[in-house]
Each structure stands twice: as C-alpha cells, then as structure tokens.
Amino acid sequence: MRVLVIGAGIGGLAVAKGLIDGGHDVAVFEHADALRDGGAAVTVWSNGTAALGQLGVTLEDVGRQLHSLKSITDSGRLLWEADLADVTERLGSPTIETPRRLLTGKIAAALPEHVLHFGRRCIAVTETADRVVVDFDDGASAEGDLVIGADGQRSVVRRELLGGGPARHTGWASWQGLTRSDVPVAHGHQTVNIAGRDAHCGLIPAGGGLLHWWFDLPWRQGDEALSLRDLRRMFTGWPDPVGPLLAEVGPDDLGFFPHIRHVVPRVWGGPRSTLLGDAVHAMPPAVAQAANQTLEDAWLLSHRLADVAGEPGPALRAYEQERRSRVLKVSRTAAFTSAQRSTPLQRVGRLPKWIATRSQVASLRSGSTVLRPVPA
Template structure:
C-alpha cells in the first residue's frame, strides 16, 4: 500500500453527489468503500457528449488512485507538433517527457469510454439516473436535497458535480451563471487512416486568423479533430461541417484534408466561472465545471475534475468532520485551479505568434517544451503535488 492509499477508519457518512459526469463518477469510484453514497443524475443515461478528452498526467494519476485502468483504451500521444495556419512549423512538444517525469503519459480517450470505465468502478445501485435536483438547503451539520418530483433527501454532505449550469452552485453559492467568452469549440471524430496527416502517436495543431485546429489520435483508425473559433452571429448551435470548411479553407492541407472527411460535428460554447475562495456553505461543496468552468484551451477540463475528485476523496478519508474536510479540500484546490484558469483565459485561439516569438518557439528543443509543460501541469495539480489537503 502506497502512502496515497492510507485511509483512517471512521463512521460511514451519507454523501449525495449531484451529477454523473467525469468528476461525479470519479468521486463515487474513489469513495466506493466506507461511505453511504448516491449519485443523482437528471439524465436517463450517462452523458457522452464532447466526443473525446485528452488526459494529462494529473488526470491519469487520479484515475490510477481510483483503480481505473485506461491503458487498453484510447491512444497515447507522444509528440504534439504546432504550426501556423499555413503549415509553417512553430514548436514541437515532447509529451513523452511528461511520462518520463511523472510516470503518466498523455492519452486521448472517448468520453463515453471514460464514463464507462468510471461507472464500472461504482457499485450497482449507487448511480440513480432520471433523478433531477431542484434545490439544495445546507444546514449546520447536514443538507437537504430537494428533487423535482417533490421529494427530498437528507445527507451529511452534498457535492455538486453538475456542470457549468450547476443547480448546487446556484443553491449554495451564487445564482450568477457562467460567462460566455464569444468563443466555441467544435469537435468531430474521423474514422479511417490518417497516413500523411499524422505520424503514429503524434498530434498536430494549426493556428491562424480563423482560429485553432487540433488533430490527435483517439484509437486505431479513429482521430479527434477540434476547432476553436468565434461564435457566429447566428449562434454556436448553427455551426456545421460546411461552415467549418469555409472558415478554414485557407489553412494548410492537413486541415483541409481532414475537413473533407468530417460528417457530423459537436459544438459547444466556451463558458467561464470565477473561482471563489470557498465552493459551498456548511456540508456542501462543488467540483469540476460546477466550481471552476474554464475554456478548454488548456486541455484541463476533465483533468481538473479528476484532480478535484482525488483531493476531495483524500480530505474526506483523513477527517471525520465533513464541513472541515470540504473547506480543507477547497483551500488545497483553489490556488491550483486559479493558476490553471488564468492560463486558459489568456489563450486566444486565433492568436498567431509574431515573427520574433515564432523564431524563439522554433528553437525551443522538444524535450525542453515537454519539461515546461510538465511544470505547468504540476502547478495546477493536487494529485501530482506530493501533498494532501
């Protein structure tokens, strides 16, 4: 047993997790022993929107701590090659260096596969689908969860893992909705060989005036393609493959080749929450997008939710007082999440490096770029920090 797996015995608590996305299921997997646990999900099935996610070492380390093995799923990415929109090389990041320094690689995985692997670690009956929460009322040592059917549930702790439009956040923290930034991401999955576009275990990105295009393997004969673009006047829901082909028609051939193979798209707007000092009142707290929605430009959305779940699990395992445990969890996560949020918010998908910046980027060794990216992820992570809440 490693130091991270040592737990203190204590009486089981009634814990209600609202939301069965990546963060909610990860927390349920981490707390599957020793607690009276229920995960309340308003959808009638596990949500699989979003196509694929990129798991960085912090996300994979958290999954490892929860006993979730993803090595046989998805595809590892050893190198990321960055270009201008016209194909001019900018920088190569050696992601394999991250694996050498942390013990965990960078891996792309379908969101539905990640949810399935997490759900497999949760005992039967814990996830309650089709259960919609309408309000949460925190008390001094307990909380009441009101359901849309008029019934209610009592808990020693309520965790809001219900996304950017979180009912729990609205109830216990702030009714202010997440802000839209005017940018959006459009994902698509392309089937078949990418020979001539990508090397094995490599990804590529292109940035130009129209926006950003990323291309990464997700598995054998399956590739994730995504575009970060400004939301058109007609709204983000109107975007389709034809619109993308027109927007990126002047980009380098790998981009236009991929666009010619896209059939369906999955668009979503970029939304941001301020990161408050505390994430709840009494025995309530938040994790993932409910606490700190950020643009996906740093590639940390799912990873930060997993990091949150690990930190909350550790705080609860080491402290029998739920209120004290969640405040410790929040104080451990807030500075890390804020650092990540600042980086993500500063990224502009159509910000093309100037001549001087481009010259410097081209001359940074790939290994050094990998070391730098590793340092960033460590600054954003709890599970890689070597300390517990």
C-alpha cells in the same frame, strides 16, 4: 457518512469511486436517463491519469497513448514540438486521448450498480447544521450528511449554495467531433495543433482509427453556429490533413460548444456541501485541462474525507483551499492562451524541442495537486 453526489459526469463518478473506497455510503443522482455518451473525446494528461490511478482506475485498455505534441502555423511552419514520452517518464504517468463515453463508462463500471440513480433532476438543496436534503423535480427527495455538486457549468447546486450568475462567455467557440478517419494522424500517437491569426485547429488520435478534431473561432452569443460547409470554406488551404478530414466529416459528427469561464469563489459550499469540476471552475478548453482538473478535485476531495466520520466542514475547506490555488493558475493560463490565438504568428520563432518538453512538464506540475505531495 451518507454522501449525495449530484451529477454522473466524470467528476461525479470519480469522487463516488474514491468516497466508496474510503468507506462512505454514496448515492449519485443524474438528471439524464443513462450515462451521457456525447462530448467527443478527452485528453487525459499526466495529472489526470495520475488522479485516476490513485482512485484505482486505469485507462490502459481504452483510447490512445500520446507520444508527441506538435504545433504549426496555418502555413505549415513548425512552432514547437514537445516529447510526451519524456513528459510521461518525468511525471510517472502517461497522456491518453479517449472517447468521453469510454472514460465515463470505465469509471462507472468500478461502482456498485445501486450507487447510480438516473432520471433524477435536482431542483433544490437545503442545508442545516446536521444534514442536507436534495429535492428532485419528480417530488422525491434524498437526505444525507454531505452533498457534492458535480453537475457541470449550469450547476443547480452552485446556484442553491452560492447564488450568483452563470459562467461567462469568452468570445470563442469550438466546432468539434469524433470521426473514424483514414488520415494518417488518426492512426498515430501525435497531437497536431494548427494556429492561424483568427482560428485554431486541433487533431488528436483517440484509438481505433477515431480522430478527435476541433476548430476554434471567435463567436458572440446570439450568433448562429457555423455549418460543415462553412468550416470547409473557411479552412480551405490549411495544411494537411485539415482538408481531407473535413471531406470525411459528416453533419452528425459536428458539435458546437461556446467557451465559458467561471469566477472561482474563495469558498465552494457550506458546512456540509462543496463543489467540484465545471460546477465551480469551468474554463476555456485552450489547455485541455478541464476534465483533468475535475479528476484532481475528485481525488483530493476523496483523500480529505477518507477519515471523516463527523463534521465534514474543516475537510471541505482544506480541499477547496488547496484546489483553488491550482485551479486559478490553470484557468488563467487557459484564458490567456485562448486570447493569444488572435496574435500574429509571423514573428514567432521555432522553440527547441527540449524547451517545449520541459515547459510542458513545468506547466502540468504547477497546476497540479496530485503530482505534488499533499500537505497534512
């Protein structure tokens, strides 16, 4: 089949790799003039690295493998710690933190050069019984047998296929960045999450001395984003290494990202169309699963279309039905976890390490398709 993929982010590149390996003729159209290099870093959990492995992409030479996940309060008290080395052993695939630009670059490098088309902004999608046509803002168009919307939370393909409004703001936002740092956590293999009554901080080494950091706070649409000076003032007195890190961070490192959540529809497209990733199930970053669920989408969609040469509709609906049940679980967990960040922690007891570790394994399995057998 001739497959048109709209969007050259993680999902669009990954599904293109899987479909090309399955013998399909694929073209990826991206509105930017080159691969995007923003977005700080990505935690690729065991389900994400497993999906990438199934697609023939390895992250062994990028980022930093994580061995531990620790959560403490803003007073420094340990809440729980999960052994990610044990999680890797149980699930058969590691957890890796990597700069987003390295992840997209790694997948893109596995594609033939002629597949990627930059500077092509999709403005309309027309679907008929035997073809799809995508129109671009420069007056050009492309025709194919199938279109896949991988164009993010403001997806034009979703709007054209399904209508409806954009993803909703959740009432929280992240101030985040990727900084080369001298603090010890930047050179280790441990994620540190720090939970306060009305704020949350995360620190993850991303390889090469880079530290992915973020501060989550309540935020209302229309409010101004906080400055670096505001963050330094608000997080004074938090446990190390928050203070030393914020002293190192420069204004150019600071990115602002409101949290959003999509209503996940029952059907994601028409007889020759579907969606994947943030185009269909954008979610808060509380459980760091958005990119991983996108990679699972790409893997399963490629798997479902591997032997399809004619009408793709039944394979598309099978993909959507299988992924929707998993994505809904993860999206609800992310929304619940985000909401609980305002819960007082003084009465929360310390969780034994073995329980935290097995809970991590169970959570990843329950929200995953690639870590479970795929039904025929």
